Amino acid sequence: MPSEIISPQSKNESFVEECHCNANYMTPWATVIAMLALYLLLLFWFCKHGKKLCLPAPDSIYPYKRRLRYLKRVLDPLLVDDMFIELTDNKLGQGSVGFVFKGYVFPKSQTRFKQKTFAAVKMSYPMPQKSIGLLEEAARMARLNHPNIVKLIAVSKLSFTAFRPMFAMEWLPGGSLAEFFRDEIRRKDEIDRERVYVRQIVHILRQVGEALKYIHESKDQEGKEITHGDVAARNVLLTHRQLDTCIAKLGDFGLPIDFGPKLPIPWLPPEIVCSLDRINTRHRPESDVWMFGVLAWECATLGAEPHHHRTFEEIQWAFTLQDRGLARPPDCPAEFWIFIMDCLSEQHRRPRFSGPIESNSSALYRLKTLELHFSHSHQRLRMVENVSNCTCLQHRCSIPLPPFTVR
Structure with missing residues (x-):
């Protein structure tokens, strides 16, 4: 039986119809891929900039981050692990930004527990604004060196890692x-x-x-x-x-x-x-x-x-x-x-x-x-x-x- 003769015009119409069907068939996948790409872009942007959208009240650590970096540079020579500063239950007083306790400072040596030095240890209230105030005070003391000015001995590293400032000053037995x-x-x-x-x-x-x-x-x-x-x-x-x-x-x-x-x-x-x-x-x-x-x-x-x-x-x-x-x-x-x-x-x-x-x-x-x-x-x-x-x-x-x- 002789094969049916197909004209060139019929071939073109068939090809266009097939391509049109394939295009309609691929559209949902293209939409899914586009939405996934958009989601990934949004996720990447949120990871980079989303912290600004989640800032707590103004009295938080974030407004002070730049200042904290500067204070850490100033106080870096005095920073010690918290194990080298010890507090006692003897509360000497309290001010507007923190408490003052009698305590000890230990040298960085194996026999440190035999060489402890008395100190007045100042710790801030658990409020970011007060904590910054205490670190500012420590930075001022660190820049001054005079026999009639109380000397700063050590600053705990927790002041910056846990944002709970604590520093030790020389102990003066005569009190105020x-x-x-x-x-x-x-x-x-x-x-x-x-x-x-x-x-x-x-x-x-x-x-x-x-x-x-x-x-x-x-x-x-x-x-x-x-x-x-x-x-x-x-x-x-x-x-x-x-x-x-x-x-x-x-x-x-x-x-x-x-x-x-x-x-x-x-x-x-x-x-x-x-x-x-x-x-x-x-x-x-x-x-x-x-x-x-x-x-x-x-x-x-x-x-x-x-x-x-x-x-x-x-x-x-x-x-x-x-x-x-x-x-x-x-x-x-x-x-x-x-x-x-x-x-x-x-x-x-x-x-x-x-x-x-x-x-x-x-x-x-x-x-x-x-x-x-x-x-x-x-x-x-x-x-x-x-x-x-x-x-x-x-x-x-x-x-x-x-x-x-x-x-």
Whole structure:
């Protein structure tokens, strides 16, 4: 039987129809492949950039990652494994960014447990903002090296691996100057109280002045001036409690990120307390001088609290008084009192710690003059009781002072 003759046109139509059927048959697979490729691309992008979509609240570690890298570089020579820093149950105190415990630091040797060194170990609260504040304090201490400044010994590696900052400072058995006034003066009967002479107080203040001069003449990594920010008796530490021969060291560096309700307003100068722009207020060397004047007043009263039980508004009003609301103690010598009042004067009139020390404009020159003047004096200082200015029945003094940040 003769085969059917197929024309060229019929062949073309058949080929087109077959290709069209094959194209329709492949379309679902092409769609699946395209969707899979798109899914893989999205997965790759999410792995690279998706962390930004999952950021927690602003008070997290992520905003501080760049700063943490810098702080780790600064503190790297002091980093040790956490096993080389040991805490005890003896809590020495707590501040706005963490706790301070008595502890030990062990050397990196096989006999380390026989060579432990006493230390004051500071650990931050479990909040990222407070942790950064503690590491910033450690970085400031690491850059400073002076015999009248508390020395940083070691920083735990957990500060960066687990973001639980902890560092160890040298141990000073004498405790703080505020503790000395409390334990040796205010908690004892008059007959048992330690005798404190003007020459001893000036000796302590002169050493603190040496530390402030070193700080104010130093610069940070950006070339900016450095200040202490919290000059007070609670932050002056003693090697022992014999005031004639002890070494005084300034510790607890830098006003933390936020003191909260514990902001030391009674020690702060009016340019900070009365500032309308509290967020951008800058702590300058002149502010340290004012706080040093309040410290000198604390010493002259043997541990009285400045502006005791005054409200925020009463403290602001006290700044307008001639004595700035800090009355002259009965046994305070005139030369010493004049120096205190000069420290509590207007910003441009206050003596400076930085610069030459051959004139009356230098706070250190004034202190050395006082030290020489009272070197053989037997003039004593007597305790002044804290006098409350609160007149209400509900004690307005119990209302927290307003918090604000000091940069």
